Amino acid sequence: MTVNKKGILVVVSGPAGVGKGTVCDVVSKNNPEIFISISATTRAPRRGEVDGVHYYFKTKEQFEEMIENNELLEYNKFVNGNYYGTPAKECDTRLENGVNIILEIDVEGGKQVRAKRPDAVMIFVLPPSFCELEKRLRGRSSETEEDILSRLARSEAEFEYGKKYDYLIVNDMPEMAAAKIQAIIEAEKHRTFRCLNEVKKNIIR
């Protein structure tokens, strides 16, 4: 029997290029009861992107209304003027149904989630080394030298907040990093504060 019925809210952050998207995809593929949250954004859909699958595409007005109505678990306005955020209601419905939710968001978003949901599990993904990260970023032909340097500086700044996360994992191999996240989610189900009420209800006379 499982003693924890509610799903767990998991925040996964980490520097650009660390491969957290790939890791989260592996976790979700291996575990049908772990779902990656779909973000809302005001940026235009790219070719092949489907509303409600890759993102919820919103106008600026719609997004700002969601902010005003407190419908977002977290949100950010990027330097390019686009908003990104996590709709709260969909998350909460899934959590109530026992589905574990991964939010793949940056540390700014992570801060907001931690403040609103102190029971969220915060995981920060690290590269095997920052030299390795630089190599990975340079391997992406799309980035200019300026982009790369600014991303690296940002990565180190992000890690300053990442130190406050609950768990640090190193992504040397996506399958191995995914196994670590799965173990963390499995372990967290059994934390006393999450399952004590169910235990009292079902086990104790």
Add this chain to the structure above:
Amino acid sequence: MTVNKKGILVVVSGPAGVGKGTVCDVVSKNNPEIFISISATTRAPRRGEVDGVHYYFKTKEQFEEMIENNELLEYNKFVNGNYYGTPAKECDTRLENGVNIILEIDVEGGKQVRAKRPDAVMIFVLPPSFCELEKRLRGRSSETEEDILSRLARSEAEFEYGKKYDYLIVNDMPEMAAAKIQAIIEAEKHRTFRCLNEVKKNIIR
């Protein structure tokens, strides 16, 4: 790469009859890097028990000297007058070598370990229900009715302290309960407070 080099000290407690010994044996059998600590005791060896394998057999004088010299992580004197305890030095050597140690001890011992080692991971094992526990105890032909009732009363009292443990797991099937403990140990390796120093040394420039 693993970012945590030191082993993790794990306390496993739970009511008599819950099957925690079997669960811990499965964990240790599946994971050569998880070791079940060997207790010291003043009780006489039973047939087939080997000193240094099943217990460290000590005289009362030897045991009390260990207490005085602060050589025990925890100890208890049972109603029958026998002492049981965990020698600290052996544990610490193994932990330093990266071996994870399980102490299978009662909540009294657990309290002492928590006070001395706040980084210990505390796991309390529960039966699927207290009715089931009663059934299991009655299934042991060796126990008198008085024994059974006193064990049941003690189980509920123990759970009062078990609520302060970090994790609660239900032992419906030893293999499944063992998998939960393994996930907890794997997850705990990645807790920020355990691995931040290694991360700073190896990953950050």
